[in-house]
Amino acid sequence: MARVRGQRPPVTESRVTTRPAYPRQVTPSIPDLASLHSMGAAQQPTYPDRAAVDAAVERLRTAPPLVFAGECDELKEKIAAVVRGEAFILQGGDCAETFAGVTADNVRNKLRVLLQMAVVLTYAASVPVVKVGRIAGQYAKPRSSDFETRNGVTLPAYRGDAVNGYDFTEESRIPDPQRLVDVYNNSAATLNLVRAFTTGGYADLRQVHTWNTDFVRSSPVGRRYEKLASEIERALTFMQAIGADPDEFHRADVHSSHEALVLEYEHALTRIDSRTQEPYDVSAHMVWIGERTRQIDGAHVELLSKIKNPIGVKLGPSTTPDDAIALARKLNPENEPGRLTFITRFGASKIREGLPPLIEKVQAEGLQVAWICDPMHGNTFEASSGYKTRSFDDVIDEVQGFFDVHAALGTWPGGLHVELTGDDVTECVGGGEELSADDLSNRYESVCDPRLNRVQSLEMAFLVAEMLSAARCPKTD
Template sequence: MPEHLGAAVDRALARPAPQQPQWPDPEAVRGVRAVLEGVAPVVTAEEVDRLRAHLASVAGGTAFLLQGGDCAETFAETTERSIAGTVDTLHRMASTLTSMAGLPVVRVGRLAGQYAKPRSSPTDALGLPAYRGDIVNGREATAGARAPDPRRMLRAYVNSASAMAVIRALHATGTVVPGGADTGFFTSHEALLLDYERAMLRVVDGHERGEPKPYDLSAHFLWIGERTRRPDGAHLAFAELLANPIGVKIGPTTTPEQAVEYVERLDPYDEPGRLTLISRMGSGEVRRVLPPIVEKVAASGHAVVWQCDPMHGNTVQTRTGYKTRHFDQVLDEVRGFVEVHRALGTHPGGLHVELTGADVTECLGGPQHLSTTDLPHRYTTACDPRLNRTQALELASLTAEILRPR
């Protein structure tokens, strides 16, 4: 990496960085980073640029972004069967949206790298370090499993590269859906674990702005989460340096002024497709909080992608301790999101959901009318509850109805 870019990365990562593990051996971390800096990337810069071009169409109002997959991938479940199930579900959702809403759909999976998770507390109910995703530690409730282990970053890389190979094979052979380079399937994850993300930087000549620029080639699309979007923090400063398309999750405490700051810092040259603002307000807040944010950003003149995450703001916990979401609230947030944009004349450009192709019982309601008594039957998520295949396809159909031109 050129010296000036390396210095810029170091300055960015010297800022406050929430949600990072307390590695017991910093020297081991540096050793793992050195290995990852020399491996083949998971994705290519050309693929990243292709996604940016597709997202420019979304920002311009002529396409729709569908993003979905696991809340937290696990090493054990990175199998061809599980990957194919998720990819197939997203393709079927996209087909429904295209046929009913009349817009081409850009498909982006929460796949091949979604191994790190933010947590609300550094410890769990037993006083053990919180599970922060397979890239950091194990789910088992033991001191040994929960100790942060930097070698897990190597396993995460291997699994991500293997998953990407499966995705490409499924796509190229038409096993899941007739495909090819033009239809495209892209990957994404939260850029949370900074030791891993910095190690996957690659400087590529010939960037569209005419100068070498670092790409984070762990995924095509990266987002900054609700817990790490602080303006003075390392995550935002790191994302400013990247050529990848970037997303920012904005929750109900986001002010219009903060949203404009994200836009001006992450999209300084007003490049359509560069920035996606992912609202996750909750069904009870979206109609109140989102309008002034959209108005303020629209007045700035930047062409951003507006995307709805109807999952995270609608999480509840049952009396028996299960985290869940109700399908009706998820759908209502989508409806509120579209209502806001229709009223303001802006494009409701995307949907971001946690889902699986498996027949899990983690979210309530939907076509199967799942109740709290159903939750224990197939509740297998490593972190947050996901829509199952039937619920996800129903959400796509109902979202298409909402989006259908009147």
């Protein structure tokens, strides 16, 4: 993380003294919250009680860091290897985490599918995989509308557990700033669980078979995984027999990330690193700016331009080459490798046409950027049953288009950003299980967007491994 070293206990329910709004600024280089909001900050909650907001922000300002600046620097170095074409990013997890989902079982299941996918990609494609979870902070979601109407009743939209409740009641949908403190506490608990699993033996490569002991083993993709796991086991046995038993086999680095959406939370957790005297957002190792908040003169771009974490920006079909250049220059003025990742989300039907101009312009300007593909958000549609869903075939087609574009341009397809779960949900249609629209109601659990289930995620890993292997060893005439 990487590993979440030195994690301290979460904030307790101690009494808070209310002080004037936004009393402290992190550093002169970081604009205060009032200035950020004056920039017309997009996708922000409308809180009814300003004093309650001030109290929550003040509590967060004094809370211990969730991650450390040195860990963020370690991740930046790994992403720099991606920029050089020497590694691949696997970024995945829930569309929107929930407080109720912070259990040992849920965290372990998400971690398990990430580890399994990473093993498949690493072994099949022979490339180091940088593991980044959409975890321990992905509690806020941008929405296309501020309101939701059901049966003639209109209420504020659900914006994630960081802001309000999912229940469709007037009380539940009121934005509550205390939830930001709850985000911190639940993120701390999640990171502690991740640390325990990744350093306590669960992530040991010699346990690779134990990650596949339930329903997935009986599926075609599960049997394929078992074959690969047996090959890994034989290789590890050989290495141990000749005296090679690296420490890296016994643990795994899994980094945390989330969309930096609610300004109060991200600003309050921005701290000055004692080593470098530079500001870091200690809410996660990596944070990203979404498609709806990437305005070049907006508050989110301004805030993230000041921190030293590795950062990402979502780029969709409306992005022009000039937009990409302006964002890169604003967010990475020193052109530091590993600092900036562009996460593309075009949709299967648009990626082959929309992505090349962006890459060509960025390359021509000599900008150091990692490119990773989000094949989820551009492929969402509503099934006849009313469920929001995605087709597995569309998701894979966008990934293939992403690899095809990079192959044609001679650039490196640096990674994959996926919404997934380690559970046997039925939220996306297709895949080896051939889920149909009629199956969606069986186990649809997402509070926001549909996720790949564990079988679909593993199937994707094998398909992407083939693409990645071809990218590493392109055919020559």
